[in-house]
Amino acid sequence: MPKRTILILKTLVHLVCLAPLLWLVHFYRSGTLQLNPDPVNFITHFTGDWALWILLASLAITPLRRLSPRIAWLIRFRRMVGLYAFFYATLHLATYIFLFSGYDLVAVFGGIRNGHPGAIFEQWTQVWPYILDDILKRRFIQVGFLAWVILLALAVTSPSSIMRAMGGKSWQRLHLLVYLAAALAVIHYWWLVKSGVSTPWKVTVILVVLLLARAAYSASKHRSRSGTAVQVTKG
Numbered sequence: 001m002p003k004r005t006i007l008i009l010k011t012l013v014h015l016v017c018l019a020p021l022l023w024l025v026h027f028y029r030s031g032t033l034q035l036n037p038d039p040v041n042f043i044t045h046f047t048g049d050w051a052l053w054i055l056l057a058s059l060a061i062t063p064l065r066r067l068s069p070r071i072a073w074l075i076r077f078r079r080m081v082g083l084y085a086f087f088y089a090t091l092h093l094a095t096y097i098f099l100f101s102g103y104d105l106v107a108v109f110g111g112i113r114n115g116h117p118g119a120i121f122e123q124w125t126q127v128w129p130y131i132l133d134d135i136l137k138r139r140f141i142q143v144g145f146l147a148w149v150i151l152l153a154l155a156v157t158s159p160s161s162i163m164r165a166m167g168g169k170s171w172q173r174l175h176l177l178v179y180l181a182a183a184l185a186v187i188h189y190w191w192l193v194k195s196g197v198s199t200p201w202k203v204t205v206i207l208v209v210l211l212l213a214r215a216a217y218s219a220s221k222h223r224s225r226s227g228t229a230v231q232v233t234k235g
Contacts (some may be wrong), residue, residue: 001073013077017131020050021091040099047095051088052185055151056206058082059182063213079158082178086151089185093148097139101127130165140191147184152179179214182207 024046027033036042060080065074098105103123111119135141154175157163163171186207189200 006073006076009025010077013080013112016079017054020046025030040095042098044092044095045107047088047092048189051085051092051169052182052189052203054088055085055178055182055185056203057176058085059210060206066217083158085157089140089148089151097127097131098133101131103127120193141187143191144188145185147181147188150181150184154178154181179211182210 024033024043033042061074061078061081065072068081097103105127107121110118111117111122119143134164135145154177157171157174166174185198186204189203193199
């Protein structure tokens, strides 16, 4: 595929991945968000939902491109889409830390304008005990945070230079953890919703299909290698 076409497609992918954030900004600036009964809760769920959907989209790229050599170019977008999943997951976590926990951003910005940057840490020391207590009590926060930590590690090691420094096999083993991150994110979703609510079933089905596709490919590859080894031995 021509480089110009790839560049155009990458621009479109950027726009598609940024569309939820742009819509959220418009939702806020129009004043509609303030009419919501719980704006912070809305933002938390919105960013979390998009983080999970985009993460699943990044996982779907690999099995899709294996369907035909003609669409092998899809692999060029996997890292980009995965980084956007981390971006929305970070917004999701930031919403919890800076909005839900009671972190006073207005006081912080006021302190910075008045030449008192220490307000950043003062607010943090006030909300940290609450956040720590929340983490220890709520298991859905624990698995959600673990999923974010994994995505952070994958985002940090995503550049090609780091992949070369780590070595291909080590890099691949690390990045297989993306499936664990996705599973933890789905568990986070199930444990977050109220008992009897089955909203997460859609993402669960998609993840199961992707995991089965990965398992089927690995099994097929193993059988192919075993068959080749047998033929070489007989030869």
